[in-house]
Amino acid sequence: MKKRISDLVTVLAVGILIITAAIGGKKIAERNDLELIGSILKPGKEYSAVNSNKWLIPGDSGKVEAYIYSGEGKGYNGNVLVAAVTDTAGIINSVHLLANKETPSFVNKLFRRNFTDRLEGIGAADLAAGSVTVDAVAGATITGDAITEAIARGYSAGEGWKQKNRFRISAGWPEILVLLLFVISVLISVKRLRAVRKYLQWTAWILSVLFLGFVLGQPLTLPRFITVFTGYLPDPAGELYVLLIPVLALGFILIGGKNNYCRSVCPFGATQEILRAAGNASGTQIKRFRLVKYIQWGITLLAVMLALIINNPSVAEYSVFGAFFQLTGTALLFVLLMLSIIMSLFFRRPWCNYLCPLDGVMAYFRTLRRVLINIFRK
Amino acid sequence: MNTLKIKRISLSLFIITSVFLILVQLISAVSTAGETDKIQSPVQAYEQPDSLMIHPDSLWNRSEFTNTYTNER
Secondary structure (H helix, E strand, C coil): CHHHHHHHHHHHHHHHHHHHHHHHHHHCCCCCHHHHHHCCCCCCCCCEEEECCEEEEECCCCCEEEEEEEEEEECCCCEEEEEEEECCCCEEEEEEEEECCCCHHHHHHHHHCCHHHHHCCCEHHHHHHCCCCCCCCCCCHHHHHHHHHHHHHHHHHHCCCCCCCCCCCCCCHHHHHHHHHHHHHHHHCCHHHHHHHHHHHHHHHHHHHHHHHHHHCCCCCHHHHHHHHCCCCCCCCCCHHHHHHHHHHHHHHHHHCCCHHHHHHCHHHHHHHHHHHHHCCCCCCCHHHHHHHHHHHHHHHHHHHHHHHHCCHHHHCCCCHHHHHHCCCCHHHHHHHHHHHHHHCCCCCHHHHHCCHHHHHHHHHHHHHHHHHHHHHC | CCHHHHHHHHHHHHHHHHHHHHHHHHHHHHHHHHHHHHHHCHHHHHHCHHHCCCCCHHHHHCHHHHCCCCCCC
């Protein structure tokens, strides 16, 4: 009976999400690139389009004074639209972020670290040809790369160059680390390895906190699922591990029915386990609070609905990962983080059990698996 | 008051406070997303140039743009 209610609630939630996605889709007005380009010019300045990616700005003498190139790059939550103003020799003078769906803290980080200063003075042609590279800003690599890519693409298209094929998938230590963490998560459940289970678990947690959390800073978040739900797939040529984490996390749930990501791979889950050990807290959950799950899932549903209506996945970002591992986020998220850290000393995974938005997503996929298995059995 | 009761009360307070903070965070994110849309429209960009990543005037304040270029392609 309980499972039937759970299935019904899941179907209802999916229905609500489809309706909100449709409302959000209707609200998206056709983006007017020309208006956005006009927005970076001084009032009264004339400009004319050479093609859909290149504009020229005539000077007082009638000669061309500058060019504007606009293009799109693949960001974390969707495409970013960027315009670069160059002089007549193609040297970049200024960079303008016209439209984006990135998490505001990432964009602010680029802003604070003067990322666009690194682009200014570079030849747009060199950038498009790939003969120069721009140093990334740690913690906002994907958004920074998306801006650089947008300028390169805008210039290539504006000058009629053949688009360079960027599809070069390369794997490095982050991908090996992610695979290793998932392998450990499987080994933990092997009965024969019961004797070393504790050591395996602690190895996974420490590796996850140090490298997946503090060094890479790109754990699985709710906006990542929303972007995929709205039809946007991140570029695997960028950072493959960002794509690998959700694929493996959901793969384990859909194939084996086990949530290996939350148990052994999630860096904030691991942080709470380490804090629990430090506080010597009990591992059992208080029974009466199991009902709070519905509030937790309700908030997740609300966040997804808001993101779909506004058509901006970053709106649904209320997790404390960024605040803890990258020191980015709003004051409210830092307060939430402090409360979660304190409570982790006395309770088992308070953030995961009562607040984490991913819990609802994982529960949904578990239910989906059960429903699919029942359908196939019938 | 036994330990379990204290635990239950503190956990309840934690959940209530956190849910409240998350709701405020979501509302504030929604309102900020709305503001960003306004800033990106042309009229707002002139009025609030500082809200853009690089503000529009910076383009024209640079010395390169005060000269007339002769090396036009």
